[in-house]
Every structure is written in C-alpha cells, then in structure tokens.
Amino acid sequence: MKGRNMTRWRDPAKDPRQAPKSNLITAEGAARLRGILDHLSRVKRPALSTKVGEAAALGDRSENADYTYNKKELNRVIARIRYLTKRLDELQVIDRLPADTHKVFFGAYVSLEDDDGETLDIRIVGHDEINPQKRWISIDTPMAKALLGKEEDDEVAVATPSGEKTYCILEVRYSSSA
CATH class of the missing domain: 3.10.50.30 (Transcription elongation factor, GreA/GreB, C-terminal domain)
Structure with a gap:
C-alpha cells in the first residue's frame, strides 16, 4: 500500500531525530521567539478571526472557499501560538x-x-x-x-x-x- 503517510521504518534507538534536543537559547533568540509569539497573538490571530467571522456570515460554509482557507489558517496560527508558548517555557536563556x-x-x-x-x-x-x-x-x-x-x-x-x-x-x- 502506497500513501503519503507511509515511510520507511527506523529503529527509534538509532534514529538521530529521536535524540533529545538541548533546551538552550541565546537572549536574542528568545527575544525573536517572543516577538513572533506577540505578533501572532496580537495581530494575526485577531485578523484571521475577523475574516472567518465575516466569511461565516455569508451563509453556506461547505462551498465557501474563503471560510475554509481562513479557518485552516487560523487553526495553524493557534497551533503555532500553543507551540511557541510551551517551547518558551521549556527553554533556558543563556544571557551571559x-x-x-x-x-x-x-x-x-x-x-x-x-x-x-x-x-x-x-x-x-x-x-x-x-x-x-x-x-x-x-x-x-x-x-x-x-x-x-x-x-x-x-x-x-x-x-x-x-x-x-x-x-x-x-x-x-x-x-x-x-
């Protein structure tokens, strides 16, 4: 069976992608991530929420491409906000x-x-x-x-x-x- 979710099997013990990543970040890097989080939370998410609301008010959502696209984009932004919030809590900032x-x-x-x-x-x-x-x-x-x-x-x-x-x-x- 072929499909987009089919990948070759890798031994988890030997897979370098499974190795734990360090949680270190420079002060500049942390500031950049906080800036991205702030932009997504204050600018992008409210704008997309407005677009989704306007598109939903037009009626039939099943054939409304504007609604479908903006809803997917809003979900992607919310997932990114959730990831950045969690990641910033885990990181150890090295500032000296x-x-x-x-x-x-x-x-x-x-x-x-x-x-x-x-x-x-x-x-x-x-x-x-x-x-x-x-x-x-x-x-x-x-x-x-x-x-x-x-x-x-x-x-x-x-x-x-x-x-x-x-x-x-x-x-x-x-x-x-x-």
Missing part, C-alpha cells in the same frame, strides 16, 4: 558570557580553517535558532560537540558524511563584530 571567553562554549562565533586552507565561520546556538544562511549551527550537531571546550589554535576532528575532517580554530569570540 562564559568565565573563559577564549574557549568555545554556547553562543560563540568560531572561525575555522580546514586542511585545504578554506575558512569557515560558524556560531553555536540552540536548536530553535539554526540558520544555514548565517552558518548558525545547533549545539547538538557533531561539529559543535567537537568544538565545545576547545580554544584558539586547537585542532578538531569532525566526522562528516564524506569522512573525518580536521579543522584548526582560528578565532573564538562572543560578539558578532569581527
């Missing part, structure tokens, strides 16, 4: 610098150089702040785990899909300014 700012810890901006001489600038953040365009990686990734506790000029070996790769830490800083 570590005692030793020369070592890599949560929130660090790290400049790396690989064996080929190419540089890579990353930031170690929480799971809710991942941004591939900015090269912000989760603290739960193998790269971040290998970097934690290391300092400038240390060499770090990281397991990648194409094999083990070695990086040298060029710089560790805790502010975005270079």
Whole structure:
C-alpha cells in the first residue's frame, strides 16, 4: 500500500531525530521567539478571526472557499501560538558570557580553517535558532560537540558524511563584530 503517510521504518534507538534536543537559547533568540509569539497573538490571530467571522456570515460554509482557507489558517496560527508558548517555557536563556571567553562554549562565533586552507565561520546556538544562511549551527550537531571546550589554535576532528575532517580554530569570540 502506497500513501503519503507511509515511510520507511527506523529503529527509534538509532534514529538521530529521536535524540533529545538541548533546551538552550541565546537572549536574542528568545527575544525573536517572543516577538513572533506577540505578533501572532496580537495581530494575526485577531485578523484571521475577523475574516472567518465575516466569511461565516455569508451563509453556506461547505462551498465557501474563503471560510475554509481562513479557518485552516487560523487553526495553524493557534497551533503555532500553543507551540511557541510551551517551547518558551521549556527553554533556558543563556544571557551571559562564559568565565573563559577564549574557549568555545554556547553562543560563540568560531572561525575555522580546514586542511585545504578554506575558512569557515560558524556560531553555536540552540536548536530553535539554526540558520544555514548565517552558518548558525545547533549545539547538538557533531561539529559543535567537537568544538565545545576547545580554544584558539586547537585542532578538531569532525566526522562528516564524506569522512573525518580536521579543522584548526582560528578565532573564538562572543560578539558578532569581527
């Protein structure tokens, strides 16, 4: 039987998606999530509720595309509000610098150089702040785990899909300014 809900079976003990995620977040990330929650609660939800009410007042809901679309969108927004409210309660905000700012810890901006001489600038953040365009990686990734506790000029070996790769830490800083 084929269907959209059919997936291949994965052993839960070995599935990386089942691994517990850390509940750390930077102060900026927490503020961004609170801003999204505030916008959804104060602006988007009331506007959609109004649209659903107006569409429902037109009569037959079974053939009313405006009602159906806005109702689905309202339910999606309510689910997102519920998720963000619960998630913000679970998160631990890290808003201070570590005692030793020369070592890599949560929130660090790290400049790396690989064996080929190419540089890579990353930031170690929480799971809710991942941004591939900015090269912000989760603290739960193998790269971040290998970097934690290391300092400038240390060499770090990281397991990648194409094999083990070695990086040298060029710089560790805790502010975005270079």
